[in-house]
Amino acid sequence: MKTVYANSANVAERRLAPPSLAISTVIFALRPSERSGRPTLWLPLVRRIREPFKDMWALPGGPLQHDESLQDAASRNLRETTGLSPEYLEQLYAFGGLHRSPNQRVVSIVYWALVQPTEAALADESENVRWFRADKLAELAFDHNAIVDYALWRLRNKMAYGSIAYHFLGEFFTLAQVREVYEAVLDRQLDPANFRRQIKGTPEIEETGEYLQGGKHRPPRLYRFTGTPGLGPDNRSTP
Amino acid sequence: MKTVYANSANVAERRLAPPSLAISTVIFALRPSERSGRPTLWLPLVRRIREPFKDMWALPGGPLQHDESLQDAASRNLRETTGLSPEYLEQLYAFGGLHRSPNQRVVSIVYWALVQPTEAALADESENVRWFRADKLAELAFDHNAIVDYALWRLRNKMAYGSIAYHFLGEFFTLAQVREVYEAVLDRQLDPANFRRQIKGTPEIEETGEYLQGGKHRPPRLYRFTGTPGLGPDNRSTP
DNA sequence: ATTAGTTTTGGTCAATGTGACTTTAACTAA
Protein backbone atom coordinates (compact mmCIF):
# COMPACT_ATOMS: atom_id res chain seq x y z
CA MET A 1 0.00 0.00 0.00
CA LYS A 2 2.67 2.42 0.94
CA THR A 3 4.68 1.83 -2.20
CA VAL A 4 1.97 1.28 -4.73
CA TYR A 5 2.52 4.69 -6.28
CA ALA A 6 6.29 4.61 -6.26
CA ASN A 7 6.45 1.39 -8.26
CA SER A 8 3.72 2.21 -10.71
CA ALA A 9 5.38 2.72 -14.03
CA ASN A 10 2.35 2.53 -16.26
CA VAL A 11 0.54 5.57 -17.48
CA ALA A 12 -2.85 4.89 -15.96
CA GLU A 13 -1.48 4.63 -12.49
CA ARG A 14 0.84 7.52 -13.03
CA ARG A 15 -2.08 9.82 -13.64
CA LEU A 16 -3.47 8.93 -10.25
CA ALA A 17 -0.25 9.22 -8.36
CA PRO A 18 0.52 12.59 -6.83
CA PRO A 19 3.86 14.02 -7.93
CA SER A 20 6.53 12.79 -5.59
CA LEU A 21 8.50 15.30 -3.61
CA ALA A 22 12.27 15.24 -3.23
CA ILE A 23 14.83 17.47 -1.58
CA SER A 24 18.25 18.03 -3.13
CA THR A 25 21.18 20.25 -2.30
CA VAL A 26 23.92 21.97 -4.21
CA ILE A 27 26.91 22.16 -1.88
CA PHE A 28 29.70 24.58 -2.63
CA ALA A 29 33.12 24.67 -1.06
CA LEU A 30 36.41 26.23 -1.99
CA ARG A 31 39.36 23.91 -2.44
CA PRO A 32 42.80 24.70 -3.71
CA SER A 33 43.12 23.99 -7.40
CA GLU A 34 45.49 21.10 -8.17
CA ARG A 35 47.62 23.23 -10.42
CA SER A 36 47.62 26.87 -9.35
CA GLY A 37 46.92 26.25 -5.68
CA ARG A 38 44.45 29.11 -5.72
CA PRO A 39 41.02 28.37 -4.31
CA THR A 40 38.36 27.25 -6.77
CA LEU A 41 34.74 26.19 -6.46
CA TRP A 42 33.99 22.53 -5.92
CA LEU A 43 30.88 20.54 -5.18
CA PRO A 44 30.21 16.96 -4.10
CA LEU A 45 28.11 14.63 -6.22
CA VAL A 46 26.84 11.14 -5.61
CA ARG A 47 26.82 8.28 -8.06
CA ARG A 48 23.39 6.87 -8.79
CA ILE A 49 23.20 3.20 -7.96
CA ARG A 50 19.83 2.50 -9.57
CA GLU A 51 17.73 3.48 -12.53
CA PRO A 52 16.97 5.97 -13.88
CA PHE A 53 20.35 7.41 -14.77
CA LYS A 54 22.17 4.55 -13.08
CA ASP A 55 25.93 5.17 -12.70
CA MET A 56 25.66 8.87 -13.52
CA TRP A 57 26.57 11.58 -11.08
CA ALA A 58 23.79 13.52 -9.38
CA LEU A 59 23.15 16.03 -6.63
CA PRO A 60 22.77 14.60 -3.14
CA GLY A 61 19.12 14.28 -2.31
CA GLY A 62 16.30 12.15 -1.10
CA PRO A 63 12.67 12.12 -0.06
CA LEU A 64 11.15 14.46 2.47
CA GLN A 65 10.28 12.76 5.72
CA HIS A 66 7.09 13.42 7.56
CA ASP A 67 8.64 14.91 10.69
CA GLU A 68 11.17 17.29 9.25
CA SER A 69 10.97 20.72 7.70
CA LEU A 70 12.30 21.28 4.20
CA GLN A 71 15.47 22.81 5.54
CA ASP A 72 15.96 19.98 8.03
CA ALA A 73 15.57 17.50 5.22
CA ALA A 74 18.21 19.28 3.17
CA SER A 75 20.48 19.42 6.17
CA ARG A 76 20.00 15.76 6.91
CA ASN A 77 20.65 14.33 3.50
CA LEU A 78 23.63 16.60 3.16
CA ARG A 79 24.98 15.14 6.35
CA GLU A 80 24.13 11.59 5.39
CA THR A 81 25.74 11.67 1.99
CA THR A 82 28.78 13.79 2.63
CA GLY A 83 29.15 14.01 6.40
CA LEU A 84 29.08 17.78 6.13
CA SER A 85 27.21 20.27 8.26
CA PRO A 86 27.01 23.49 6.31
CA GLU A 87 27.79 26.99 7.50
CA TYR A 88 25.10 28.37 5.23
CA LEU A 89 21.98 26.75 3.85
CA GLU A 90 19.26 28.42 1.84
CA GLN A 91 16.44 27.40 -0.42
CA LEU A 92 17.31 27.72 -4.09
CA TYR A 93 14.24 26.88 -6.12
CA ALA A 94 11.49 24.31 -6.62
CA PHE A 95 11.93 22.44 -9.88
CA GLY A 96 8.78 20.84 -11.17
CA GLY A 97 8.97 20.34 -14.92
CA LEU A 98 6.93 17.45 -16.31
CA HIS A 99 9.78 15.38 -17.68
CA ARG A 100 12.52 15.69 -15.14
CA SER A 101 12.45 11.99 -14.41
CA PRO A 102 11.46 9.43 -17.04
CA ASN A 103 8.89 7.26 -15.27
CA GLN A 104 7.60 9.45 -12.54
CA ARG A 105 6.62 13.03 -11.93
CA VAL A 106 9.09 14.44 -9.40
CA VAL A 107 9.09 17.89 -7.86
CA SER A 108 12.44 18.73 -6.32
CA ILE A 109 12.88 21.45 -3.78
CA VAL A 110 16.54 22.32 -4.02
CA TYR A 111 18.70 23.96 -1.38
CA TRP A 112 22.19 25.35 -1.73
CA ALA A 113 24.87 25.30 0.91
CA LEU A 114 28.28 26.78 1.58
CA VAL A 115 30.77 24.87 3.67
CA GLN A 116 34.08 25.93 5.09
CA PRO A 117 37.24 24.41 3.64
CA THR A 118 38.23 22.78 6.91
CA GLU A 119 34.93 20.91 6.88
CA ALA A 120 35.14 20.24 3.19
CA ALA A 121 38.53 18.63 3.64
CA LEU A 122 37.09 16.15 6.12
CA ALA A 123 34.14 15.31 3.91
CA ASP A 124 33.57 11.68 3.16
CA GLU A 125 34.73 10.70 -0.24
CA SER A 126 34.22 7.24 -1.59
CA GLU A 127 33.43 5.20 -4.64
CA ASN A 128 30.02 6.81 -4.80
CA VAL A 129 30.70 10.30 -3.45
CA ARG A 130 33.22 12.54 -5.10
CA TRP A 131 34.05 16.24 -5.42
CA PHE A 132 34.10 17.99 -8.79
CA ARG A 133 35.10 21.42 -9.99
CA ALA A 134 31.95 23.45 -10.43
CA ASP A 135 33.08 24.84 -13.77
CA LYS A 136 34.00 21.49 -15.28
CA LEU A 137 31.07 19.18 -14.77
CA ALA A 138 30.24 16.23 -16.97
CA GLU A 139 26.68 15.46 -17.90
CA LEU A 140 24.69 14.83 -14.76
CA ALA A 141 21.54 12.87 -14.07
CA PHE A 142 18.08 14.43 -14.49
CA ASP A 143 18.15 18.21 -14.97
CA HIS A 144 20.94 18.60 -12.47
CA ASN A 145 23.27 20.49 -14.79
CA ALA A 146 20.67 23.22 -15.12
CA ILE A 147 20.18 23.24 -11.37
CA VAL A 148 23.89 23.68 -10.72
CA ASP A 149 24.03 26.45 -13.30
CA TYR A 150 21.26 28.27 -11.56
CA ALA A 151 22.88 27.76 -8.16
CA LEU A 152 26.10 29.22 -9.52
CA TRP A 153 24.23 32.17 -10.89
CA ARG A 154 22.60 32.80 -7.53
CA LEU A 155 25.89 32.40 -5.70
CA ARG A 156 27.60 34.99 -7.91
CA ASN A 157 24.67 37.28 -7.59
CA LYS A 158 24.55 37.11 -3.85
CA MET A 159 28.26 37.52 -3.63
CA ALA A 160 27.99 40.82 -5.48
CA TYR A 161 25.41 42.15 -3.03
CA GLY A 162 25.05 40.44 0.31
CA SER A 163 27.74 39.40 2.73
CA ILE A 164 27.92 35.76 1.98
CA ALA A 165 31.59 35.15 1.17
CA TYR A 166 32.49 34.73 4.83
CA HIS A 167 30.61 31.46 5.07
CA PHE A 168 33.31 29.94 2.91
CA LEU A 169 35.91 30.92 5.48
CA GLY A 170 36.72 30.03 9.06
CA GLU A 171 36.16 32.27 12.04
CA PHE A 172 39.27 34.37 11.44
CA PHE A 173 40.52 35.44 8.07
CA THR A 174 42.60 38.03 6.29
CA LEU A 175 41.19 40.46 3.80
CA ALA A 176 43.27 38.80 1.11
CA GLN A 177 41.49 35.53 1.83
CA VAL A 178 38.15 37.24 1.41
CA ARG A 179 39.36 38.62 -1.86
CA GLU A 180 40.44 35.18 -3.00
CA VAL A 181 36.93 33.94 -2.34
CA TYR A 182 35.49 36.69 -4.50
CA GLU A 183 38.03 36.07 -7.21
CA ALA A 184 37.31 32.36 -7.24
CA VAL A 185 33.56 32.73 -7.40
CA LEU A 186 33.35 35.70 -9.75
CA ASP A 187 36.29 34.40 -11.77
CA ARG A 188 38.10 37.68 -12.19
CA GLN A 189 40.91 39.59 -10.53
CA LEU A 190 40.11 42.36 -8.08
CA ASP A 191 42.30 45.28 -7.06
CA PRO A 192 43.57 44.51 -3.55
CA ALA A 193 43.57 48.10 -2.34
CA ASN A 194 40.10 48.95 -3.58
CA PHE A 195 38.71 45.66 -2.37
CA ARG A 196 40.12 46.32 1.07
CA ARG A 197 38.48 49.73 1.15
CA GLN A 198 35.07 48.33 0.32
CA ILE A 199 35.21 45.48 2.78
CA LYS A 200 36.37 47.74 5.56
CA GLY A 201 33.33 49.87 4.84
CA THR A 202 30.92 47.09 5.83
CA PRO A 203 30.06 47.16 9.51
CA GLU A 204 29.78 43.37 9.82
CA ILE A 205 33.54 42.97 9.54
CA GLU A 206 35.47 43.41 12.75
CA GLU A 207 39.19 43.88 13.23
CA THR A 208 40.89 41.58 15.68
CA GLY A 209 44.19 42.32 17.35
CA GLU A 210 45.71 39.20 15.82
CA TYR A 211 47.94 38.90 12.81
CA LEU A 212 48.59 35.93 10.59
CA GLN A 213 52.26 35.00 10.88
CA GLY A 214 54.26 32.77 8.63
CA GLY A 215 53.97 34.37 5.22
CA LYS A 216 57.09 35.69 3.52
CA HIS A 217 55.78 39.24 3.73
CA ARG A 218 54.19 41.74 6.04
CA PRO A 219 51.82 39.84 8.31
CA PRO A 220 48.17 40.64 7.56
CA ARG A 221 45.66 41.49 10.22
CA LEU A 222 42.97 38.93 11.01
CA TYR A 223 39.31 39.86 10.86
CA ARG A 224 36.08 38.34 12.08
CA PHE A 225 32.58 38.26 10.59
CA THR A 226 29.86 39.36 12.98
CA GLY A 227 26.80 39.26 10.71
CA THR A 228 23.92 36.86 10.43
CA PRO A 229 23.40 34.29 7.68
CA GLY A 230 19.97 35.55 6.86
CA LEU A 231 17.61 35.48 3.98
CA GLY A 232 14.43 33.78 3.02
CA PRO A 233 11.08 33.99 4.76
CA ASP A 234 12.27 31.77 7.58
CA ASN A 235 15.26 33.90 8.27
CA ARG A 236 15.19 37.21 6.51
CA SER A 237 17.51 40.18 6.40
CA THR A 238 19.41 41.50 3.37
CA PRO A 239 18.99 41.69 -0.40
CA MET B 1 -7.99 4.61 -2.92
CA LYS B 2 -7.16 7.90 -4.47
CA THR B 3 -8.40 9.87 -1.49
CA VAL B 4 -7.41 7.59 1.33
CA TYR B 5 -4.54 9.86 2.32
CA ALA B 6 -6.40 13.13 2.04
CA ASN B 7 -9.08 11.98 4.46
CA SER B 8 -6.83 10.31 6.94
CA ALA B 9 -6.87 12.47 10.00
CA ASN B 10 -5.37 10.04 12.44
CA VAL B 11 -1.75 10.10 13.31
CA ALA B 12 -0.83 6.59 12.24
CA GLU B 13 -2.02 7.12 8.72
CA ARG B 14 -0.58 10.57 8.57
CA ARG B 15 2.90 9.20 9.12
CA LEU B 16 2.52 7.06 6.05
CA ALA B 17 1.02 9.71 3.83
CA PRO B 18 3.46 11.70 1.73
CA PRO B 19 3.20 15.45 2.30
CA SER B 20 0.63 16.85 -0.08
CA LEU B 21 1.71 19.45 -2.57
CA ALA B 22 -0.18 22.66 -3.27
CA ILE B 23 0.38 25.69 -5.45
CA SER B 24 -0.64 29.16 -4.31
CA THR B 25 -0.19 32.62 -5.72
CA VAL B 26 0.16 36.11 -4.33
CA ILE B 27 -1.31 38.45 -6.92
CA PHE B 28 -0.48 42.13 -6.77
CA ALA B 29 -2.17 44.92 -8.66
CA LEU B 30 -2.32 48.67 -8.25
CA ARG B 31 -5.72 50.21 -7.75
CA PRO B 32 -6.59 53.76 -6.90
CA SER B 33 -7.05 54.23 -3.19
CA GLU B 34 -10.66 55.07 -2.25
CA ARG B 35 -9.63 58.24 -0.51
CA SER B 36 -6.56 59.78 -2.06
CA GLY B 37 -7.06 58.38 -5.55
CA ARG B 38 -3.37 57.55 -5.70
CA PRO B 39 -2.47 54.01 -6.68
CA THR B 40 -1.98 51.53 -3.87
CA LEU B 41 -1.18 47.84 -3.68
CA TRP B 42 -4.07 45.40 -3.63
CA LEU B 43 -4.36 41.66 -3.79
CA PRO B 44 -7.24 39.24 -4.28
CA LEU B 45 -8.08 36.61 -1.67
CA VAL B 46 -10.57 33.79 -1.65
CA ARG B 47 -12.85 32.81 1.19
CA ARG B 48 -12.37 29.27 2.43
CA ILE B 49 -15.54 27.26 2.17
CA ARG B 50 -14.39 24.27 4.18
CA GLU B 51 -12.28 23.32 7.14
CA PRO B 52 -9.64 24.02 8.18
CA PHE B 53 -9.92 27.80 8.53
CA LYS B 54 -13.45 27.77 7.12
CA ASP B 55 -14.74 31.28 6.31
CA MET B 56 -11.33 32.88 6.60
CA TRP B 57 -9.60 34.57 3.70
CA ALA B 58 -6.71 32.82 2.00
CA LEU B 59 -4.45 33.02 -1.01
CA PRO B 60 -5.79 31.50 -4.21
CA GLY B 61 -4.39 28.05 -4.64
CA GLY B 62 -4.98 24.41 -5.29
CA PRO B 63 -3.36 21.09 -5.96
CA LEU B 64 -0.82 20.47 -8.68
CA GLN B 65 -2.18 18.45 -11.57
CA HIS B 66 -0.25 15.68 -13.20
CA ASP B 67 0.06 17.27 -16.63
CA GLU B 68 1.05 20.82 -15.78
CA SER B 69 4.28 22.47 -14.72
CA LEU B 70 4.43 24.40 -11.48
CA GLN B 71 4.13 27.68 -13.31
CA ASP B 72 1.21 26.42 -15.38
CA ALA B 73 -0.54 25.34 -12.22
CA ALA B 74 -0.07 28.78 -10.69
CA SER B 75 -1.27 30.39 -13.88
CA ARG B 76 -4.31 28.14 -14.03
CA ASN B 77 -5.58 28.57 -10.52
CA LEU B 78 -4.99 32.26 -10.79
CA ARG B 79 -7.20 32.30 -13.85
CA GLU B 80 -9.79 30.05 -12.29
CA THR B 81 -10.22 31.98 -9.10
CA THR B 82 -9.89 35.53 -10.34
CA GLY B 83 -10.18 35.39 -14.11
CA LEU B 84 -6.83 37.13 -14.39
CA SER B 85 -3.93 36.36 -16.67
CA PRO B 86 -0.87 37.97 -15.19
CA GLU B 87 1.70 40.10 -16.93
CA TYR B 88 4.39 38.73 -14.66
CA LEU B 89 4.58 35.45 -12.79
CA GLU B 90 7.51 34.16 -10.81
CA GLN B 91 8.17 31.56 -8.17
CA LEU B 92 8.35 32.99 -4.69
CA TYR B 93 9.26 30.20 -2.31
CA ALA B 94 8.39 26.70 -1.20
CA PHE B 95 6.83 26.69 2.25
CA GLY B 96 7.05 23.40 4.04
CA GLY B 97 6.84 23.89 7.78
CA LEU B 98 5.44 20.96 9.75
CA HIS B 99 2.39 22.68 11.17
CA ARG B 100 1.12 24.85 8.37
CA SER B 101 -2.14 22.96 8.22
CA PRO B 102 -3.66 21.29 11.28
CA ASN B 103 -4.48 17.76 10.09
CA GLN B 104 -2.18 17.25 7.18
CA ARG B 105 1.36 17.98 6.13
CA VAL B 106 1.17 20.42 3.22
CA VAL B 107 4.05 21.79 1.19
CA SER B 108 3.04 24.89 -0.75
CA ILE B 109 4.98 26.18 -3.70
CA VAL B 110 4.01 29.81 -3.91
CA TYR B 111 4.17 32.07 -6.94
CA TRP B 112 3.74 35.79 -7.11
CA ALA B 113 2.18 37.74 -9.95
CA LEU B 114 1.78 41.30 -11.12
CA VAL B 115 -1.24 42.28 -13.13
CA GLN B 116 -2.02 45.47 -14.99
CA PRO B 117 -4.74 47.72 -13.62
CA THR B 118 -6.91 47.34 -16.71
CA GLU B 119 -6.95 43.58 -16.10
CA ALA B 120 -7.34 44.00 -12.39
CA ALA B 121 -10.42 46.16 -12.92
CA LEU B 122 -12.09 43.36 -14.86
CA ALA B 123 -11.23 40.73 -12.29
CA ASP B 124 -14.07 38.64 -10.97
CA GLU B 125 -15.18 39.70 -7.59
CA SER B 126 -17.84 37.82 -5.71
CA GLU B 127 -19.02 36.63 -2.34
CA ASN B 128 -15.95 34.44 -2.11
CA VAL B 129 -13.35 36.45 -4.01
CA ARG B 130 -12.47 39.94 -2.90
CA TRP B 131 -9.60 42.43 -3.22
CA PHE B 132 -7.85 43.80 -0.16
CA ARG B 133 -5.23 46.46 0.44
CA ALA B 134 -1.89 44.72 0.87
CA ASP B 135 -0.94 46.85 3.86
CA LYS B 136 -4.19 46.30 5.74
CA LEU B 137 -4.82 42.60 5.84
CA ALA B 138 -6.81 40.82 8.50
CA GLU B 139 -5.68 37.49 9.87
CA LEU B 140 -5.54 35.00 7.04
CA ALA B 141 -5.80 31.23 6.92
CA PHE B 142 -2.74 29.02 7.42
CA ASP B 143 0.57 30.91 7.34
CA HIS B 144 -0.65 33.15 4.57
CA ASN B 145 0.07 36.40 6.37
CA ALA B 146 3.73 35.44 6.53
CA ILE B 147 3.67 34.49 2.88
CA VAL B 148 2.21 37.83 1.84
CA ASP B 149 4.78 39.62 3.98
CA TYR B 150 7.56 37.78 2.23
CA ALA B 151 6.05 38.47 -1.18
CA LEU B 152 5.88 42.16 -0.31
CA TRP B 153 9.48 42.10 0.77
CA ARG B 154 10.52 40.48 -2.49
CA LEU B 155 8.44 42.90 -4.53
CA ARG B 156 10.04 45.92 -2.87
CA ASN B 157 13.44 44.40 -3.24
CA LYS B 158 13.04 43.66 -6.91
CA MET B 159 11.59 47.06 -7.50
CA ALA B 160 14.74 48.64 -6.12
CA TYR B 161 16.97 46.64 -8.47
CA GLY B 162 15.38 45.06 -11.51
CA SER B 163 12.97 46.58 -13.97
CA ILE B 164 9.75 45.14 -12.74
CA ALA B 165 7.54 48.15 -12.17
CA TYR B 166 6.46 48.23 -15.81
CA HIS B 167 4.47 45.04 -15.43
CA PHE B 168 2.03 46.99 -13.33
CA LEU B 169 1.44 49.35 -16.24
CA GLY B 170 0.00 49.14 -19.72
CA GLU B 171 1.99 49.28 -22.93
CA PHE B 172 2.41 53.07 -22.89
CA PHE B 173 3.00 55.14 -19.82
CA THR B 174 4.40 58.42 -18.61
CA LEU B 175 7.39 58.68 -16.34
CA ALA B 176 5.12 60.11 -13.66
CA GLN B 177 3.07 56.92 -13.77
CA VAL B 178 6.19 54.86 -13.28
CA ARG B 179 7.08 57.04 -10.33
CA GLU B 180 3.63 56.51 -8.85
CA VAL B 181 4.19 52.77 -9.02
CA TYR B 182 7.45 53.10 -7.15
CA GLU B 183 5.91 55.41 -4.60
CA ALA B 184 3.01 53.06 -4.01
CA VAL B 185 5.16 49.98 -3.56
CA LEU B 186 8.02 51.53 -1.64
CA ASP B 187 5.63 53.75 0.29
CA ARG B 188 7.63 56.93 0.08
CA GLN B 189 7.83 60.04 -2.04
CA LEU B 190 10.46 60.30 -4.74
CA ASP B 191 11.88 63.42 -6.31
CA PRO B 192 10.34 63.68 -9.80
CA ALA B 193 13.39 65.18 -11.45
CA ASN B 194 15.89 62.71 -10.03
CA PHE B 195 13.57 59.81 -10.70
CA ARG B 196 13.23 60.86 -14.31
CA ARG B 197 16.98 61.03 -14.65
CA GLN B 198 17.43 57.51 -13.35
CA ILE B 199 14.70 55.96 -15.45
CA LYS B 200 15.92 57.63 -18.58
CA GLY B 201 19.29 56.05 -17.90
CA THR B 202 17.93 52.53 -18.28
CA PRO B 203 18.15 51.26 -21.85
CA GLU B 204 14.94 49.21 -21.62
CA ILE B 205 12.81 52.34 -21.64
CA GLU B 206 12.04 53.78 -25.03
CA GLU B 207 10.64 57.19 -25.90
CA THR B 208 7.64 57.24 -28.17
CA GLY B 209 6.62 60.25 -30.22
CA GLU B 210 3.28 60.31 -28.45
CA TYR B 211 2.16 62.54 -25.63
CA LEU B 212 -0.60 62.05 -23.13
CA GLN B 213 -3.22 64.75 -23.64
CA GLY B 214 -5.96 65.79 -21.32
CA GLY B 215 -4.18 66.81 -18.14
CA LYS B 216 -4.47 70.37 -16.97
CA HIS B 217 -0.75 70.87 -17.51
CA ARG B 218 2.05 70.33 -19.96
CA PRO B 219 1.39 67.02 -21.71
CA PRO B 220 3.92 64.35 -20.73
CA ARG B 221 5.68 62.16 -23.21
CA LEU B 222 4.67 58.50 -23.40
CA TYR B 223 7.25 55.73 -23.03
CA ARG B 224 7.35 52.04 -23.76
CA PHE B 225 9.08 49.17 -21.96
CA THR B 226 11.16 46.97 -24.22
CA GLY B 227 12.71 44.56 -21.68
CA THR B 228 12.00 40.95 -20.86
CA PRO B 229 10.19 39.69 -17.76
CA GLY B 230 12.97 37.41 -16.81
CA LEU B 231 14.30 35.71 -13.78
CA GLY B 232 14.41 32.27 -12.33
CA PRO B 233 16.05 29.19 -13.78
CA ASP B 234 13.30 28.80 -16.34
CA ASN B 235 13.67 32.29 -17.61
CA ARG B 236 16.74 34.03 -16.33
CA SER B 237 18.22 37.46 -16.89
CA THR B 238 18.70 40.16 -14.22
CA PRO B 239 19.43 40.39 -10.49
C1' DA C 1 74.08 43.75 7.73
C1' DT C 2 72.22 44.85 3.57
C1' DT C 3 69.36 44.12 -0.20
C1' DA C 4 65.76 42.19 -2.98
C1' DG C 5 61.16 40.33 -3.05
C1' DT C 6 56.72 39.93 -1.31
C1' DT C 7 52.17 41.49 0.34
C1' DT C 8 49.82 44.68 3.38
C1' DT C 9 48.12 49.06 4.13
C1' DG C 10 47.15 53.84 3.40
C1' DG C 11 46.63 57.27 0.17
C1' DT C 12 45.50 60.39 -4.33
C1' DC C 13 42.89 61.50 -8.49
C1' DA C 14 39.42 61.51 -12.01
C1' DA C 15 35.01 59.76 -13.39
C1' DT C 16 30.51 58.54 -12.18
C1' DG C 17 26.19 58.41 -9.70
C1' DT C 18 22.91 60.52 -6.31
C1' DG C 19 20.05 63.67 -3.45
C1' DA C 20 18.48 68.42 -2.86
C1' DC C 21 17.20 72.07 -5.27
C1' DT C 22 16.20 75.73 -9.10
C1' DT C 23 14.48 77.18 -13.41
C1' DT C 24 12.06 77.14 -17.67
C1' DA C 25 8.53 75.05 -20.81
C1' DA C 26 3.94 73.86 -22.04
C1' DC C 27 -0.32 73.10 -21.17
C1' DT C 28 -5.50 74.25 -18.78
C1' DA C 29 -8.80 77.00 -16.33
C1' DA C 30 -10.48 81.21 -14.82
Added chain:
DNA sequence: TTAGTTAAAGTCACATTGACCAAAACTAAT
Protein backbone atom coordinates in the same frame (compact mmCIF):
# COMPACT_ATOMS: atom_id res chain seq x y z
C1' DT D 1 -4.00 87.68 -19.54
C1' DT D 2 -2.98 85.54 -15.57
C1' DA D 3 -2.70 81.94 -12.19
C1' DG D 4 -2.03 77.09 -11.46
C1' DT D 5 -0.24 72.81 -12.70
C1' DT D 6 3.15 69.34 -14.06
C1' DA D 7 7.01 68.26 -17.43
C1' DA D 8 11.57 68.59 -18.32
C1' DA D 9 16.23 70.23 -18.01
C1' DG D 10 19.99 71.72 -15.38
C1' DT D 11 23.19 72.94 -11.16
C1' DC D 12 25.75 71.86 -7.08
C1' DA D 13 27.66 69.28 -3.22
C1' DC D 14 28.63 64.81 -1.74
C1' DA D 15 29.59 59.85 -1.81
C1' DT D 16 31.32 55.84 -4.30
C1' DT D 17 34.39 53.60 -7.50
C1' DG D 18 38.22 52.18 -10.47
C1' DA D 19 43.02 53.01 -11.59
C1' DC D 20 47.10 53.95 -9.79
C1' DC D 21 51.06 55.14 -6.40
C1' DA D 22 53.94 54.64 -2.33
C1' DA D 23 55.26 53.47 2.21
C1' DA D 24 55.35 49.74 5.78
C1' DA D 25 56.54 45.29 7.48
C1' DC D 26 57.84 41.12 7.06
C1' DT D 27 61.17 36.90 4.83
C1' DA D 28 64.87 35.11 2.16
C1' DA D 29 68.97 35.57 -0.12
C1' DT D 30 73.44 37.79 -0.65
